[in-house]
Amino acid sequence: MPSEIDLLRSLDDEPRTPSTVDIQRAMTVGRRRRIRRTIGYAGAATVTALAVAGASFAGGLLTHAAPQVGTTGTPRAATTTAPPATPPTRCTLNRLPAPDNAPMALVSGADPSGRYIVGRSYPKAGGYQAVIWHDGKATKVMLPGDLEEALRDVNSTGTAVGWSYVGGSEETTGQVPYVYHNGKVSQLPGVRRGSASAINDAGAIVGDDDNGAALLWPSPTANPTRLPVPAGTSEAMARDIDEDGTIVGTVDNERPYVWLPDGTHRELALPDLDGKPAATARVFSVRNGWATGVATNGEGRKGDPALGGKAVAVRWNIRTGEVRVFDALSSAANGVNAHGWQVGTDQQGRAVLVADAVTVVLPDLHSHTPNGLSNIATTVSDDGRTVAGQSDDATGTIQAIVWRCQ
Numbered sequence: 001m002p003s004e005i006d007l008l009r010s011l012d013d014e015p016r017t018p019s020t021v022d023i024q025r026a027m028t029v030g031r032r033r034r035i036r037r038t039i040g041y042a043g044a045a046t047v048t049a050l051a052v053a054g055a056s057f058a059g060g061l062l063t064h065a066a067p068q069v070g071t072t073g074t075p076r077a078a079t080t081t082a083p084p085a086t087p088p089t090r091c092t093l094n095r096l097p098a099p100d101n102a103p104m105a106l107v108s109g110a111d112p113s114g115r116y117i118v119g120r121s122y123p124k125a126g127g128y129q130a131v132i133w134h135d136g137k138a139t140k141v142m143l144p145g146d147l148e149e150a151l152r153d154v155n156s157t158g159t160a161v162g163w164s165y166v167g168g169s170e171e172t173t174g175q176v177p178y179v180y181h182n183g184k185v186s187q188l189p190g191v192r193r194g195s196a197s198a199i200n201d202a203g204a205i206v207g208d209d210d211n212g213a214a215l216l217w218p219s220p221t222a223n224p225t226r227l228p229v230p231a232g233t234s235e236a237m238a239r240d241i242d243e244d245g246t247i248v249g250t251v252d253n254e255r256p257y258v259w260l261p262d263g264t265h266r267e268l269a270l271p272d273l274d275g276k277p278a279a280t281a282r283v284f285s286v287r288n289g290w291a292t293g294v295a296t297n298g299e300g301r302k303g304d305p306a307l308g309g310k311a312v313a314v315r316w317n318i319r320t321g322e323v324r325v326f327d328a329l330s331s332a333a334n335g336v337n338a339h340g341w342q343v344g345t346d347q348q349g350r351a352v353l354v355a356d357a358v359t360v361v362l363p364d365l366h367s368h369t370p371n372g373l374s375n376i377a378t379t380v381s382d383d384g385r386t387v388a389g390q391s392d393d394a395t396g397t398i399q400a401i402v403w404r405c406q
Contacts, residue, residue: 085339087355088384088405093363093391096133096400099140100124105131105400106390109153109160110379112201112287112338114386117379118151118160119400132160132180136402141180144187147173151180153198153240159220161188161196161205177207179220190223191215198240206238206247214238214249216259227259230267240286246318248291254280256293258318268316271323273297281314284332287382290340291316294332295325315340328354334389335379343377343387351377353387353405362403365391377403 098105102121110117117133130141130151141160143149149164160180167173177188177196188196194209196217205217207224212235215224229236229251236257238249247259248268256268270278273295283293296311313329315336316322326333326342329352333342341355349372351362364375374392381387387403 085384087339087341087358088353088360091353091360091362091387091403091405093365094136094402094404095365096136096388096402097138098400099129099131099138102129104398106398107378107388107400107402108150108162109198110335110381110386110388111154111156111158112382113156114379114381114388114402116154116156116158116160117388117400117402118154118162120150121400130162130164130180131400132158133400134158141185143178143180143185145176152196155199155201155203157201159199159203161199161207163195174210179205181220186220188217188224189221190217197238200241200243200245202243202245204241204245206241206249208237212236214247214251216241216247228265229257239284240291242286242288246286246289248283248286248293250282250293253282256281256283256291256316258283258286258291260318268318269321269323271295271312271314271325273310273312273325278312282332283314283316285334285336286318287336288338288340289317289319290336290338291318292333292336292342313342313344315342326354328352328359334377337380337384338382339384341380341384343380343389345376349374351375351387351389351391351403353377353380353384355384360405362387362389365399365401366394 098121100123102123105119105121107117107119115135119131121129121131123129128149130143130149132139132141141151143164145164145166147165147167151160151162154160163175163177166176174193175195177191177194179186179188191209194207196205196207199205203219207215209215214227214236215238216227217224227238233251236249236251238247241247245261249257251257258268259265268283270281278295279298281293281295283291285292292315294311295314296309298309311331313326313332315324315326328346329344330347333344335343343353346352350368353360362377368374376389377387378389385405387405389401390398391401393399
């Protein structure tokens with residue numbers, strides 16, 4: 001039986017071909033490794049640090065300033081610290097309705113307030129259906145394509161981003177990035193194949209393309225800019241964007257990276273594992289200067305045999321440079337809020353909210369099998385009172401869930 005570490009290595013990041021497993025469940029034990037098609041991807045090894053001359057990143061948008069992109073940065077206050085807050089002590093669970101009474105659904109993202117939630121359902125006839133929930137009401141989002149689709153993130157205005165697989169010939173089939181705004185779906189410009197991972201309230205979107213470049217779309221209608229990377233980088237992935245324009249991601253699938261609003265960029269520090277620096281790390285989420293991800297003692301490194309590997313959840317404070325390991329989470333957090341509180345799955349396979357020293361175990365839809373993976377917390381609101389994810393019902397079927405906490 002494969003271990004969680006085996007799953008983490010084999011299933012990291014979005015596949016470039018449709019998956020045959022439940023994506024969100026796989027993402028809980030790790031982010032899926034990029035699976036590339038072998039046709040139509042030229043130049044992946046030649047990605048270099050490209051920048052827009054005379055521009056810097058500010059507030060999630062490109063603004064004209066002295067050219068700074070292409071330099072490295074040091075820790076600084078990228079965002080303001082949220083006022084102190086008291087974490088919740090208990091939560092109640094409610095199912096989110098699935099369109100057309102679909103038998104199965106899951107959550108993949110939410111806005112900072114928790115009023116907008118995105119995910120997908122699995123219709124009775126089969127296949128996938130992208131869904132957005134607003135104050136608990138479900139709406140189908142009709143993404144093009146007939147192979148697989150998902151919404152990954154949504155902002156406080158209800159603008160959502162994601163991707164779908166568009167079929168055709170061997171050369172044209174692939175993943176395409178989309179934005180959903182005011183009830184309309186549009187393909188993001190400037191990219192034939194790629195993925196959109198996150199959007200902030202300013203409308204800036206991050207993702208990547210087939211050639212291994214991390215991308216920033218300053219707005220849903222603007223062409224993307226390649227984010228600069230260190231010399232020798234083979235591929236980069238941008239995974240999340242903060243409200244001030246700070247972007248986090250990973251280079252070469254093993255080095256956590258941050259692009260700051262002033263145009264500088266740098267690697268994030270590696271934590272210590274068992275008395276020595278971690279060998280690899282990846283970062284997936286950022287909110288108010290708090291970034292979360294996973295560090296390993298070799299897992300995720302290309303060519304590593306994955307024997308005896310160890311993976312731990314990590315949180316970075318981009319403002320101060322502090323890096324901290326969280327044993328209360330298994331592998332990595334699935335979401336983080338403005339206070340640095342995290343949600344995910346603990347070592348016993350339970351959905352949890354981790355607010356530094358406080359861990360709140362979230363209730364199950366049905367009785368939980370010890371060490372089984374049936375309850376997954378995916379998103380957390382800034383006030384910590386709304387958590388969303390998925391839970392198995394009595395038949396073992398995945399249901400989209402929202403927890404209300406107090």
